[in-house]
Amino acid sequence: MTETADIPSLNAFLNAALREGVLRSAHFTGATLCFALPDGRPASVVVGARSQFRSRFGSPVTIDGATVSIDALLGALTAKADPLFARRVSDSLATIRTTGDATGDPEFWTFREAEAALRFGHVLHPNPRSRDGISAEEAALYTPESGGRFALEWFAVDPAHHRAGGLADDGFRRLAEADGIAVPADRRIFPMHPFQVARTADNAAVAALIQAGKLDRLGLGQPDWSATASMRAVHAFHAPFMVKFSLSLRLTNSMRLLSQREVLRGLHVTDLLNSEIGREIAAAFPGLTILTEPAFAALQGADGDLLSETIAVLRDNPFQEPNTPGPIILAALCEAPREGLSPLGRIVTRLAKGGDTASVAKAWFAAFLTEAIRPVLELRARYGLLFCSHQQNMMLTLRNGWPGGAVIRDCQGTGHLAPFHQRLASVCPGIGEGSENVLDIEEGDRLITYYIVVNTVMNTLATLVLDGLVTEAALRSVWHRFLDQARRETPGDPTFYRRLLERPSLTAKANFATSLSGVNEADGGSAGQLASFLELTNPIVLTEAA
Secondary structure, three states, rough: HHHHHHHHHHHHHHHHHHHHHOOOOEEEOOOOOEOOOOOOEEEEEEEEOOOOOOOOEEEEEEEEOOOEHHHHHHHHOOOOHHHHHHHHHHHHHHHHOOOOOOOHHHHEEEEHHHHHOOOOOOOOOOOOOOOEEHHHHHHHHHHHHHHOOOOOEEEEOOOOHHHEOHHHHHHHHHHHHHOOOOOOOOOOOOOOOOOHHHHHHHOOOHHHHHOOOOOOEEOOOOOEEEEEOOOOOOEEEOEEEHHHHEEEEEEEEEEOOOOOHHHHHHHHHHHHHHOHHHHHHHHHHHOEEEOOOEEEEEOOOOOOOOHHHHOOOEEOOOOOOOEEEEEHHHHHHHOOOEEEEEEEEHHHHHOOOOOOOOHHHHHHHHHHHHHHHHHHHHHHHOOOOEEEOOOOEEEEEEEEEEEEEEEEEEEEEEEEEEHHHHHHHHOOOOOOOOOOOOEHHHHHHHHHHHHHOOOOOHHHHHHHHOOOOHHHHHHHHHHHHHHHHHHOOOOOOOOOHHHHHHHOEEEEHHHHHHHOOOOOOHOOOOOOOOOOOEEEEEEHHHHHHH
16 A cells, blocks of 8 residues: 555656756666666566656566565665755655545635645655645645645734835735725735744843834634645635735745735736737636735735745735636646546546547647647747746646637746847836846746746647547647647747757656756756755657658
8 A cells, every 4th residue: 555655756756866866877677667766776567558748657676686566766865965955855755655646526626625636746756746845734835735724914004114025015914804804094015924023022122122013913714724746835715816825834845925026027927918919818818817916915014024934925816706717836737646547537538428539638638738838938929028837837728628718827937038128128117127037048948848838848749648638749740730830920029939849858857867866946946956956868850750
């Protein structure tokens, strides 16, 4: 039973290691992956299915020809690594082991159920569920897969010690009223995540504000908030906004503290979408919804410094009907359970009605590219806008199982290309100022290649292949036709489409190397990424060359 429970951890670790060439002497022999451990001993795992971008592995697992546990294998693979990295791998393994598979029919998941349906985290990461700085009791309440419910704690602060932007006064007041909080007339208000309240109790700057009578607790709101898939963003059906908080913990590669540059990106995106360009985008892509982040608030210490640990950001919340099926994050749709098909595979199988699943899979993938990917790539082509929404931040709306549109979120991953800056600034003055996300074409296109193409498109393609529904070659052809048509038909800059059609490699983030290095990935701005990157073979160019 334990071996089955550990399979998601085995898959995430080995796929990340294989992508980055970490496994010594790795080679596939039939349905077996063979490699050498750091100490030189031979090891092997069973291969259930393969694709270019990832595979599915399983038991038995062997070292020196003897069957061992997955736990023992991962322990042997990390035995000579940094002890902190090894501990994170072990912690992630233990967390995933006790996490059940997603249940229910994905086509009828509510928004809350869909957010909790991503059970195992990043599919290519050595420690996808590692969490530094959170207790088991807190994890059982505040993590998305736990399904916990909790209340936000509300505070009133002297205006002189309140830093805010956007529609903060009106937005936080509306949120407080919906949460059942009486709003004092002479103070500014803002919420804190209960996890973070405990972490700021010993903060000297916060304590000084309380002692000086500048900060008062207003109490708890309604106990119906739950984590979205990203944990630090929370949702409640009764609320006009979701809220994204600074959390003093490290999830996988980064500390989850918000920064000034991130909140400015949210304000800039909001302003842009309310401009002439925003109206053009809405008219051209009616199936695309971009969740804006129109306000933020935080405490300001007596010295005038922003207390980043207290930042709260408002995010649009169009999901206020508790019994209505919601959009599904793509990562949850593509996540393989321990046994059987992914939610996406189950949907495609149902649509095939016992017939030709390959034809349905190709049609579904083509619709996905048209409805979800084309709008994002056209924002880059027409306006130089970068919405780097990976699988956890892109949600699909389904219509009878078919892709009907996309919802993208998290302005942290937004930016724009420098050659388009003058046009954007003409309708959205101040865009890019202080947000550190105006990039040259090469850097911007490398980022969108990873987040949209590798992380999103190729993982979706791999899911359909690994579920045994269609060949990889067939879906590569669909992808090639899509890009070629988009290149010919775009009214904007076709450079990025040509890049994907002609360059021999695709940029990808090296999660294994990044995690092993121990850096805080969030410390790097878009122009100074601290994460490690590598180049993968472009399957289209590989196919054309063959």
